[in-house]
Every structure is written in structure tokens, then in C-alpha cells.
Amino acid sequence: MNYQIKASSVSNKDASVHIKQSNIDFGTIPNSAETLPNPAELFLGSVASCILKNVERFSKMMKYTYTKATIEVSATRLENPPRMDHISYALTIYSNDDKLNITLLQKNIEKHGTIFNTVKLSGSITGTIQTVRED
Numbered sequence: 001m002n003y004q005i006k007a008s009s010v011s012n013k014d015a016s017v018h019i020k021q022s023n024i025d026f027g028t029i030p031n032s033a034e035t036l037p038n039p040a041e042l043f044l045g046s047v048a049s050c051i052l053k054n055v056e057r058f059s060k061m062m063k064y065t066y067t068k069a070t071i072e073v074s075a076t077r078l079e080n081p082p083r084m085d086h087i088s089y090a091l092t093i094y095s096n097d098d099k100l101n102i103t104l105l106q107k108n109i110e111k112h113g114t115i116f117n118t119v120k121l122s123g124s125i126t127g128t129i130q131t132v133r134e135d
Contacts, residue, residue, distance in 0.1 A: 017042070040084065044073045047125070050115035051091060058108050066095035067134060087119060089127035094134055102129045 009015035014032050017024045027036035037045065048071045055069045075087040093100065106129050110116055119125050 040075070040077060043084065044075060044087070046115050047087060047089065047119060048073045050113045051089060051109055051127075054109045054113050054116075055091070055093060055105070058105055062099070062101065062105065062108075064095065064097045064100040066093050066097065066100065069093045083123070085123055087123065087125040089125070091127060091129045092132055093129065094132045096133050100131060102131060105129060 006018040007015060008018065009028055012029060014036055015026055015028045017026065024042070025036055026042055027033055027038050051071055052069055055066070058064075059066060069091065071089055071091045073087065073089045075084040077083070078085045093102070093105075106127070110120075110127075116125065
């Protein structure tokens with residue numbers, strides 16, 4: 001598989017990533033620092049997207065059901081050279097399904113996630129998965 005995106009910016013304005021039929025605006029100027037994601041946050045968003053996509057993917061393969069999943073991803077930015085370090089995630093899956101094996105799910109996410117494995121090659125990434133039963 002090959003992937004391709006486009007992005008554009010205008011001088012003294014913000015920028016946008018163009019992917020398929022979506023446009024994702026991101027900040028490049030100080031005025032938008034509090035309202036639009038920056039490149040580091042988009043990067044962490046890619047990690048989150050990869051994990052959530054695999055929650056859905058493995059729900060079919062592992063035959064479990066869930067109503068929703070949420071994730072928080074964090075990282076520390078180092079200065080010299082500028083880079084992300086120690087990425088961590090906390091994944092919560094809302095499910096009453098006793099067939100949901102979170103140990104196996106985490107193993108599969110961390111073994112088969114394209115973005116996850118790319119990130120793992122450049123630094124540490126760790127995480128936790130918890131389930132929340134719904135009444």
C-alpha cells in the first residue's frame with residue numbers, strides 16, 4: 001500500500017492538510033496556537049487514529065462488541081534536537097462483552113498498527129487499556 005496526502009499554507013495564515021475529501025486545518029501562526037492543532041498534536045492524533053482503527057478492526061477478528069472507545073495520547077517534547085519522546089496512551093473501551101480480551105487486543109494493536117510500529121522505531125511508546133462496563 002502507498003499513501004499520499006497534500007497540504008497547503010498561505011503566508012501569515014494557517015495551513016491545511018488535504019486528505020481524500022477531508023481538510024484538516026492546523027496552526028502555523030501564533031494567533032491560532034490556542035484554537036488549531038499544531039504539527040505535534042496532529043502527530044499524536046495519528047497515533048490515536050491508528051489505535052482506534054485497530055480497536056474496530058480487531059473487534060471483527062476477535063469477535064467482541066463495544067459501544068465506543070476513547071483515547072488520550074501524550075508525549076514530551078525534547079529540545080535538542082527537537083523531537084517527541086516517551087509517547088504514552090490510555091485507551092478506554094466501553095463494553096459489556098466478556099469475550100473482550102484486552103491483553104490480546106493490546107498485543108495485536110502494538111504488533112499490527114502501522115503508525116504504532118513506525119513510532120516505536122524512533123522512540124518509546126507505552127500504553128494501557130481499560131474497559132468500562134455499561135449499565
